[in-house]
Amino acid sequence: MTHSKPTNWTARDDAMVESAIRRGASRRDLLKMLMGSGIAVGAGGSLLMSASRAVAQTPKTGGHLKAAGWSASTADTLDPAKASLSTDYTRCCAIYNRLTFLNEAGEVEMELAEAVDSDDAKTWNVKLRPGVTFHDGKTLSSADVVFTLKRHLDPDVGSKVNSIASQMAEIEAVDDLNVKIVLSEPNADLPTILSLHHFMIVADGTTDFAKGNGTGAFKVEEFEPGVRSILVKNPDYFKESGPYLDSFEYFAIPDNNARVNALLSGDIHLAAAVNARSLRMMEGQPNVETMISTSGNYTNLNIRLDLDPGAKAGFIEGMKHLVRREQIQKSVLRGMAEIGNDQPVSPANRYHNSELQPKAYDPEKAKALFEKAGLLGQTIPIVASDAANASIDMATVVQQAGAEIGMTFDVQRVPSDGYWSNYWLKSPVHFGNINPRPTPDILFSLLYHSEAPWNESQYKSDKFDSMLVEARGLLDETKRTDMYWEMQEMVANEAGTIIPTYISNVDGMAKELKGMRPNPLGGQMGYAFAEYVWLDA
Structure with a gap:
């Protein structure tokens, strides 16, 4: 007797099941997931057999992959708590694992955890998978989770998610495989929060992160910050499937055209985050494919409220009326974007405020505001770099609009190398480039809380801070x-x-690169591609 798929079953459901299998979910876990969706046990078993065959038949094992990101720095790190660039995230995703993982449907799956449960959203129990080992042979235990999470609370560590982790009031081991987390206030998003790149689990007592001792699919063979890394397959990986690659090399090619040319010439298999203008270069190339996803990534113009000219009343509002959003969307980004409304929760998120309209392009209103601020006619520097995707072209659009009303903007193009440490968060007017985050709470906590580590414009509001705590x-x-x-x-x-x-x-x-899928945490499968892709040589 055979079972057909339920009438409400979709391709997305197929993808979810296959993704769960690739991530090491047990048959019991999968059947529970299917029954939770209203699928009968018999039909569920048939669906699992079909999905398992698809997973088993498709990937090929072996090969060395070469991939290029767009930014790197001598401050590159294998410490997940301090990761800030895509290159950091990519390496950490390959070397370590998280307690939970967001699949392509944006749903939480278990990874190092078998379960993350709570009755009141305040006191949580994390049950770990048994038998998982670190690269050095150490067995994963609750002590590693406690150590990892408490590191984020230590100000000397400099964790990029300290403001998020600070809600964890108590973190303690119940036994070798169970951890209790008590939050200062209830937060139903904790399983999603634990899926962030920074919450990768490291071994208890780790001080030397250059070795990259994780539980992940790859081990570190070579790591030179700002240059490259070579990672090799972990033969003792705890998941039943993957990784498929024998090894992969990751480095940055900051110049967009050079990155695309490296792909077209066959020097690399993956060119990450290529400029929309490069689509024409790749169109019609028989050996090249593209993956396009809109998950909330954005490049933004940051004006610090605590420095001139942002401290002058009216300047920022004037700038918002001077930005030609449609021109940026259609010309700079070749239509590969959606219009933004000056806040970080994108239309891909269910909490996006669809009624909030962006400031209309109104050069005369902008001119009046600049004049009121006493800045009309002055020269205002805008710092831009290839490190922030499309920022130079965006700055040029603003510069041209300013010239039409007698406002002079000096676009200062600076090198990608050192941009994030020397200019981002520091220059009075500069660009940022923010990767997707799955919840408003995470975005607001990282970027807009008064004590946020990446408070790009130094926005401070007691009302906003209190609402953030209440809403979560x-x-x-x-x-x-x-x-x-x-x-x-x-x-x-x-x-x-x-x-x-x-x-x-x-x-x-490259056409032989297979297995890439969209992910809500950003491009390159949320930076976790290395574990799931294969080369169909």
């Missing part, structure tokens, strides 16, 4: 949505961050 603990979805909508309005109207568009990410791939 709400179980009433209607009220929570209302609060997030109001907070998006506050950011759009009060902060000094201008988000013209939400950019579609384009990864260029």
